[in-house]
Amino acid sequence: MTEPLLHIDNLHVHFNTSDGIVKAINGASLTLNKGEVVGLVGESGSGKSVTAMSVLGLVPKPPAIYPEGKILWKGIDLLTTPERDLREIRGGEISMIFQDPMTSLNPVYTIGHQISEMIRVHQRVSVKQAKQQAIEMLELVGVPNPHQRVDDYPHQFSGGMRQRAMIAMALSCNPELLIADEPTTALDVTIQAQIIEILEKLARERDVAILLITHDLGVVAGVCDRISVMYGGRIVEEASVDEIFKKPLMPYTWGLMKSIPQMSSGARKKLYTIPGSPPTPRQMIDGCTFAPRCEFAIDKCFTDAPTLENYGKGRAARCHRLSEPDFARKLS
Amino acid sequence: MSNLLSASGLVKRFPIQRGIFKRTVGHVNAVSDITFDIAPGETLGLVGESGCGKSTTARMLMRLIEPTAGSVTFNGVNLNSLSREEMRKMRKDIQIVFQDPYASLNPRMTIRQIIAEPLLVHGMSESDLDPRVDEIMELCGLAQEFGNRYPHEFSGGQRQRVGIARALITRPKLVVLDEPVSALDVSVQAQILNLLDDLKTKFDLSYLFVAHDLSVISHISDRVAVMYLGKIVEIGSRKDIFENAKHPYTQALLSAVPLADPDAERIRKTNRIVLSGEVPSPVDPPSGCRFRTRCWKAQSKCETEEPTLVAHGSLSTSCHYPN
Numbered sequence: 071m072t073e074p075l076l077h078i079d080n081l082h083v084h085f086n087t088s089d090g091i092v093k094a095i096n097g098a099s100l101t102l103n104k105g106e107v108v109g110l111v112g113e114s115g116s117g118k119s120v121t122a123m124s125v126l127g128l129v130p131k132p133p134a135i136y137p138e139g140k141i142l143w144k145g146i147d148l149l150t151t152p153e154r155d156l157r158e159i160r161g162g163e164i165s166m167i168f169q170d171p172m173t174s175l176n177p178v179y180t181i182g183h184q185i186s187e188m189i190r191v192h193q194r195v196s197v198k199q200a201k202q203q204a205i206e207m208l209e210l211v212g213v214p215n216p217h218q219r220v221d222d223y224p225h226q227f228s229g230g231m232r233q234r235a236m237i238a239m240a241l242s243c244n245p246e247l248l249i250a251d252e253p254t255t256a257l258d259v260t261i262q263a264q265i266i267e268i269l270e271k272l273a274r275e276r277d278v279a280i281l282l283i284t285h286d287l288g289v290v291a292g293v294c295d296r297i298s299v300m301y302g303g304r305i306v307e308e309a310s311v312d313e314i315f316k317k318p319l320m321p322y323t324w325g326l327m328k329s330i331p332q333m334s335s336g337a338r339k340k341l342y343t344i345p346g347s348p349p350t351p352r353q354m355i356d357g358c359t360f361a362p363r364c365e366f367a368i369d370k371c372f373t374d375a376p377t378l379e380n381y382g383k384g385r386a387a388r389c390h391r392l393s394e395p396d397f398a399r400k401l402s
Numbered sequence: 403m404s405n406l407l408s409a410s411g412l413v414k415r416f417p418i419q420r421g422i423f424k425r426t427v428g429h430v431n432a433v434s435d436i437t438f439d440i441a442p443g444e445t446l447g448l449v450g451e452s453g454c455g456k457s458t459t460a461r462m463l464m465r466l467i468e469p470t471a472g473s474v475t476f477n478g479v480n481l482n483s484l485s486r487e488e489m490r491k492m493r494k495d496i497q498i499v500f501q502d503p504y505a506s507l508n509p510r511m512t513i514r515q516i517i518a519e520p521l522l523v524h525g526m527s528e529s530d531l532d533p534r535v536d537e538i539m540e541l542c543g544l545a546q547e548f549g550n551r552y553p554h555e556f557s558g559g560q561r562q563r564v565g566i567a568r569a570l571i572t573r574p575k576l577v578v579l580d581e582p583v584s585a586l587d588v589s590v591q592a593q594i595l596n597l598l599d600d601l602k603t604k605f606d607l608s609y610l611f612v613a614h615d616l617s618v619i620s621h622i623s624d625r626v627a628v629m630y631l632g633k634i635v636e637i638g639s640r641k642d643i644f645e646n647a648k649h650p651y652t653q654a655l656l657s658a659v660p661l662a663d664p665d666a667e668r669i670r671k672t673n674r675i676v677l678s679g680e681v682p683s684p685v686d687p688p689s690g691c692r693f694r695t696r697c698w699k700a701q702s703k704c705e706t707e708e709p710t711l712v713a714h715g716s717l718s719t720s721c722h723y724p725n
Binding site for chain 1 (some may be wrong): 558
């Protein structure tokens, strides 16, 4: 088997704060192969953004510390790579787009300037060539009249257009991996459909691997090959998109799926609810992070943290009760 | 059947002012001639993309924003003819829950004070407050010991429960819910939707539920109104809208929603309607049909003639070429 493009292995991220150590991530493992689209799903505070930012070395150290784990990019551990080499990879081989395109673009430079700057950092091209490339990139992501709009400032772009400009910038150096952190959350549903279409086209035609971070299970269902679910700083389940939606193994994934209202005109049912709210990273939980909200929790769940066990066909889940032979049947 | 609330011909134009003399250089046509009714015990879902005027409409119902034209009749009373004092009394019967539970609660008041405030405004003596506050806190799933804490100690979901308790303590007949769950996590959203459902039955409430999420709208609404650029383009029962929508915008909107079901998504993807372009500016909306610039069915008639809502059975659609 070929080496995976990105392999995050048992990542731990802690933050040193004035109130003591905050354990934001306590065991995140994730593998991405070439051209694959993987969804990282979780609620606010689950640690999905910190995981993504860690890949690019964008989490400031201090306060962040990495007591355990590796982030292997084509076999090189990015956590120990010096900043100078990291800068080559960041933006070149791995790019990222953020949720809020307004705050990630510089308001005092034109869109074209910002895209060409990125190109010129990574490639030996003239200003003119870089601008030409920027226009091509804008065209690729569906910005109308790219020749004129390349000289616009971010405030002249609408939300959807700004996100396109961000994607154009992220793709300008032909990255092998694109990390998209909630790329459509700030957008309206008809614009979201356009952006998702672009991302899918990229994955298919340019063979870019995408790590799609989102809280929206609908978005991942349509786009991703595989899904990892994060909760309380840990990956709690991973599986192919078909299997996880048909038969979730971990009670959290199961509850999450049952609690989404379905778009239908059929008879109305009460929604399933997971009681309580997600833990904040400050809360120290000894056992399973989901145990306080889990209707299936047993005593052991509150004292021992379960490990991520494999269940065949690329499936893994973190739950004590899965060792019981008929437990999986209860989650239906 | 008489309506609890009727909005008729509501218009809101916000002036755009420039320069030191605040000269008016144009208008934002936020809401342009909107008419709808809400029956007692009914939930009307108001759905649309950002900037379509749904929140402005919601606020005009309570006169938190004064309409430029049109009127709102509530329980037979024309709200726009009331004095400020009379309107204040009327708000006992129409309450609102806001989107952002972080911005809508006063950080310097305790939860109990926040929830009791509307009763004090409406002249209840402090000694009578406690049982009412206790009752509503319990119904909204807030433990008694939370009463003396401050909003910052609570999660988004709990704060939204406080916002709902504050709205319901005056025993209103109509509650305007302006994106009440869009700031919440998925697992918490379901709790709040179920709570709203229970409270509606318990207090015999009517809701105007404003949201951009069609799944949430389909879950909670009895009837649905779809807005685009300041106008209602289609209004009908939940079944009409989600099964037989005739307006191309409604069809595109429904088709754009990603479903949490990989099999269904594969089928939908092949015939998904992806609208090109973006919503035009409400400062200078397109002539004729406002949706024509993004509509794949647009003809020359759509440019010259503005369509009006035409009833097809219980569904009303504002389109020259409905299907």
